[in-house]
Amino acid sequence: MDATIFQYAIEALLTLLSPTHFLYLFMGVTIGLTIGLIPGLGGIAGMAIIMPFLFGMDPGLALAMMIGLSSTTSTSDTFMSVLVGVPGGSSAQATVLDGFPLARQGMAARALSAAFISSMLGGIFGALLLSIAFVLAKPVLLAVGFGEQLMLVVFALTLVGMLTGPSMAKGLASCCIGLLLGTIGASQATAEYRFTFDTIYLSDGIPLVVVALGIFAFPEIIDVLRKHARISEAGALGGGWMQGIRDVLRHWWIVLRCSFIGAIVGALPGLGGSVIDWIAYGHVVQTSKDKSRFGKGDIRGVIGPESAANAKEGGALIPTLFFGIPGSGTMALLLGGLVVIGITPGRPMVTSHMDLVFLIIWSIALANILGTAISVLLAKPISHVTVIPFARVAPFLLVMVFLSAYQATREWGDLITLVAIGVLGIFMKRLGWSRAALLIGFVLAPRLEAALYRSVQIYGWDLFLRPISVVIMVLAAISLIYAWRNRAHSVSDAERGEYEASLGTLGVQIGFTLIVMAVGVWFIATLLQLRFLAWVFPVSVCALMLAFCAWMVFGMIRRAPWPGLITDTEAGGDGSTPGSFRLLGWILVLPALSYLIGFIYAAPLYVLGFLRSKARLGWIGALSGAVVILLIEIVLANVLLLQFPEGYLQDLLPASRFIYRLW
Amino acid sequence: MNIRLTNLWPAVSRRARRGVLVAVTGFGLGFAAPAQAQTDLSGERVNMIIPYQEGSGSTIHGRLFAIGLEKHLPGQPTIIVENIDGGGSVRGINQFAARANPDGLDIAAIATGTFFQYLLKDPAVEYDLPSFRPFLASPFGLLVYASTDMATSDDSVENVRQLIENPPIYGASGPTSSDLPVLLSFSLLGIKPQYVFGLSNAETRAGFERGEFGLNYDNMASWxxxxxxLVDDGTARPLFTLGFEENGKIVRDPMLPDVPTFLEIYEAINGKPLEGIEYEVWKAAFNIRVMGSKMLVLPADTSDEIVAQYADAAEAAVEGDEFKTEAAQATLGEYPQRVGADAETVFKASLEMSDEARAWLFDWLESEFDVSR
Structure with missing residues (x-):
């Protein structure tokens, strides 16, 4: 038996290394890397693009291409996260926290190469796990029922304790805001709509991309613009990619642990891919002795989530291949792709398609290596973006952010929500509310509510008698205690100055908290008209949020020197830097112009205007920027078949249809 | 090894690929063109809206037909598939109804959800379903199965009795979703499961495998x-299919001739066949879920000529080589595909619901699930 497995493994490797297979794998990798670069487009979009070509294709070739694609989108999405502070994809959200500060300190190349190498190692680990999974997977997967899924979600939530920032009450309130945003849409139990304002856009909930882009991109872009700076404050690239590799080698133990976490969580039902990097990040912070650098540019904060991100692909393949149950959105598509090429995943896969199983395993490993090699080669040149004056980068970035958000559902609702969340994000960043906690709450909300409801329906109190549930519960409790014991309870001397300065805008800080409370009360009032199962979860969250906020207002009125409570990063400025909201106006010109004449025209015009008046470029430079954007749009429209927000007057400009039809 | 030329360069434009395809297949294309006046679609882009996720059953079905239609429509247009997911197909179809032109350049896939949301007068629905022009209907049977712990006998009737006696836990998407026909069938038989809503198909099947649910059903595409x-390893036992309609009669599912139909079980349990208003409602649900499971339509006001063109192309596609592959067989099952006037008949039957039947259905939803409109 062992000998045959070995034989299959060798044969599969030889097949994969044949020129045609390799070519297809390479094409998959290239598409995956390209798509991963665009925030919001991930494996799902990539699979959708290659699906039409799969019908009638040789299964081996199609597999090589699909795996090549799905294994590498979470490699290249790191570029955006590290270089410009915009989450490049759902698996690179946590990378922003430490990756972007590193870039700002002029260590973009180091952060990138550390990220790529650790994601490659993670990816290979995932492939390894997959190769032993068909012996072990079944009993493990069958043991994780809805009750255990609930406990996993609770466990993940306790990690928020690690991400709350200096003020725990603020962090938990932020998490509650995220949880509430995540309950928007149809209730799972009763299918009643919550806070949808009778719009069909909100009835399926707000897309993750829109929240992630709004909450991170807007505040960061504005922050850099405010200071008229380059992204890299050091002004130079510094710290080459060799340093990143050394970092990874030094922290090999983190790589291993986080790869394991990524692969396991990817395989288990209930949590899903978009939480994995947060869990890994929380784990790294929790297990580190010196926590002071996290969030300010600690390389461990990059290595952890990136190792987990690529390991999860191998993990997610386990239920997909062996049970026919997709472990993620990308995997659902892969499943569709497999059916299309005539392979039926499920139990027969192990017995009758052993060769294909190994082809997949080798493809993952090879795709990760290829993807990393390409990305590392690109890291240095692309990092130059951090030393260009940011005003020249910003318009392109904004065009990309709006375009990416619009791909979520291709409705104007995407852009409106993006702006709304962006404004919220600006306030949260300014006043020290944890945006990471909000995002993790948002991602977990539907899972927590669903798992809660299902477990109670299926098990009732028996839930607490299931051994695995109890074990996970105890782990969660330990993690919570740990988080509590490790935090400071009063403002340190170093933070004293900021505290004093922030007292000046106490009114704004209390006002914002009161607005959050008012929204909470209003939510409760509207929710109570629904049936019990539809309101019980969001109302409980609202109540918690109100409690945290009330506690904060109490502390603020007493001017309590609790860590992080009284914070305003814009307080005490000398008036030379423009306020956030004047710059927000600059951002809003793009959607406004798009609404009028359509994005496809608005984007080049916007870039032209921005480069001329804000970046003070000459006509030639500004015009060439506009032309570049137009060319990019044409490529996106025709190759990736992306669509652009349409404007009110667009029909008067017939050329726009022409742009879609160049091919 | 079977590598088609068209697949070697996926990044190459679709039109270039088509050129290669035309060159390769050469004369073979001629037969698809009927000798009537027709619109030439050459060089055009046809938009196909699929109101469900990428990777869904509807997408695989739609994409298969997109390939066939590209090849057999006059002028070999390029078909662009666009997934607009949301609201149980309402979002995509609303958009289709609002934006599609009756010029043969816009088509859409519709499925069970599209019908139910329309018939149950979901306030989000903005489309006038009867005005659409169907040209293809693909039927799919449904199999209900139980865990061998809950259904211990070899006899389906006996097993259903056991389930009436000991209500199982059952996971579903929701009472007004595409699960409605199966929930209705349970209710008519007197099985009163403890429902857990908000689950996808994959989640319910996983829960079933873990032994958390005692009852489940699947489309025959997943059989x-x-x-x-699951049946082979002794985890699951088939209970009944919803059956299949042939010449106006409901017979056993052609893919599972050994498994009795819902109507057989009902008669055995109650001593009389299902009839009256209850039959009318059940049959309407059956028409939608089984006979009209997946359809392709053109927008309102499309000319008969264009509809006929699409019907002919769909027929040629079904008979073509590309639908003989294993993958295509797995996508379509062994069911006969209905095109043109036959598809229209299925479509009309799916929309037929008297006010009385609708009122009964609303009452049932309210009393069983507390769903009110």
Missing amino acids: AQAVKP
């Missing part, structure tokens, strides 16, 4: 891949 292994 070979997902359900048969």
Whole structure:
């Protein structure tokens, strides 16, 4: 038996290394890397693009291409996260926290190469796990029922304790805001709509991309613009990619642990891919002795989530291949792709398609290596973006952010929500509310509510008698205690100055908290008209949020020197830097112009205007920027078949249809 | 090894690929063109809206037909598939109804959800379903199965009695979703499961495998891949299918002739066949879920000529080589595909619901699930 497995493994490797297979794998990798670069487009979009070509294709070739694609989108999405502070994809959200500060300190190349190498190692680990999974997977997967899924979600939530920032009450309130945003849409139990304002856009909930882009991109872009700076404050690239590799080698133990976490969580039902990097990040912070650098540019904060991100692909393949149950959105598509090429995943896969199983395993490993090699080669040149004056980068970035958000559902609702969340994000960043906690709450909300409801329906109190549930519960409790014991309870001397300065805008800080409370009360009032199962979860969250906020207002009125409570990063400025909201106006010109004449025209015009008046470029430079954007749009429209927000007057400009039809 | 030329360069434009395809297939294309006046679609881009996720059953079905239609429509247009997911197909179809032109350049896939949301007068619905022009209907049977712990006998009737006696836990998407026909069938038989709503198909099947749910059902497209292994290893036992309609009569599902239909079980349990208003409602649900499971339509006001063109192309596609592959067989099952006037008949039957039947259905939803409109 062992000998045959070995034989299959060798044969599969030889097949994969044949020129045609390799070519297809390479094409998959290239598409995956390209798509991963665009925030919001991930494996799902990539699979959708290659699906039409799969019908009638040789299964081996199609597999090589699909795996090549799905294994590498979470490699290249790191570029955006590290270089410009915009989450490049759902698996690179946590990378922003430490990756972007590193870039700002002029260590973009180091952060990138550390990220790529650790994601490659993670990816290979995932492939390894997959190769032993068909012996072990079944009993493990069958043991994780809805009750255990609930406990996993609770466990993940306790990690928020690690991400709350200096003020725990603020962090938990932020998490509650995220949880509430995540309950928007149809209730799972009763299918009643919550806070949808009778719009069909909100009835399926707000897309993750829109929240992630709004909450991170807007505040960061504005922050850099405010200071008229380059992204890299050091002004130079510094710290080459060799340093990143050394970092990874030094922290090999983190790589291993986080790869394991990524692969396991990817395989288990209930949590899903978009939480994995947060869990890994929380784990790294929790297990580190010196926590002071996290969030300010600690390389461990990059290595952890990136190792987990690529390991999860191998993990997610386990239920997909062996049970026919997709472990993620990308995997659902892969499943569709497999059916299309005539392979039926499920139990027969192990017995009758052993060769294909190994082809997949080798493809993952090879795709990760290829993807990393390409990305590392690109890291240095692309990092130059951090030393260009940011005003020249910003318009392109904004065009990309709006375009990416619009791909979520291709409705104007995407852009409106993006702006709304962006404004919220600006306030949260300014006043020290944890945006990471909000995002993790948002991602977990539907899972927590669903798992809660299902477990109670299926098990009732028996839930607490299931051994695995109890074990996970105890782990969660330990993690919570740990988080509590490790935090400071009063403002340190170093933070004293900021505290004093922030007292000046106490009114704004209390006002914002009161607005959050008012929204909470209003939510409760509207929710109570629904049936019990539809309101019980969001109302409980609202109540918690109100409690945290009330506690904060109490502390603020007493001017309590609790860590992080009284914070305003814009307080005490000398008036030379423009306020956030004047710059927000600059951002809003793009959607406004798009609404009028359509994005496809608005984007080049916007870039032209921005480069001329804000970046003070000459006509030639500004015009060439506009032309570049137009060319990019044409490529996106025709190759990736992306669509652009349409404007009110667009029909008067017939050329726009022409742009879609160049091919 | 079977590598088609068209697949070697996926990044190459679709039109270039088509050129290669035309060159390769050469004369073979001629037969698809009927000798009537027709619109030439050459060089055009046809938009196909699929109101469900990428990777969904509807997408695989739609994409298969997109390939066939590209090849057999006059002028070999390029078909662009666009997934607009949301609101149980309402979002995509609303958009289709609002934006599609009756010029043969816009088509859409519709499925069970599209019908139910319309018939149950979901306030989000903005489309006038009867005005659409169907040209293809693909039927799909449904199999209901139980865990061998809950259904211990070899006899389906006996098993259903056991389930009436000991209500199982059952996971579903929601009472007004595409699960409605199966929930209705349970209710008519007197099985009163403890429902857990808000689950996808994959989640319910996983829960079933873990022994958390005692009852489940699946579309026959998943039979070979997902359900048969469970039956073979003794985890699951088939209870009944919803049956299949042939010449106006409901017969056993052609893919599972050994498994009795819902109507047979009902008669055995109650001593009389299902009739009256209850039959009328059940039959309407059956028409939608089984006979009109997946359809392709053109927008309102499309000319008969264009509809006929699409019907002919769909027929040629079904008979063409590309639909003989294993993958295509797995996508379509062994069911006969209905095109043109036959598709229209299925479509009309699916929309037929008297006010009385509708009122009964609303009452049932309210009393069983507390769903009110």
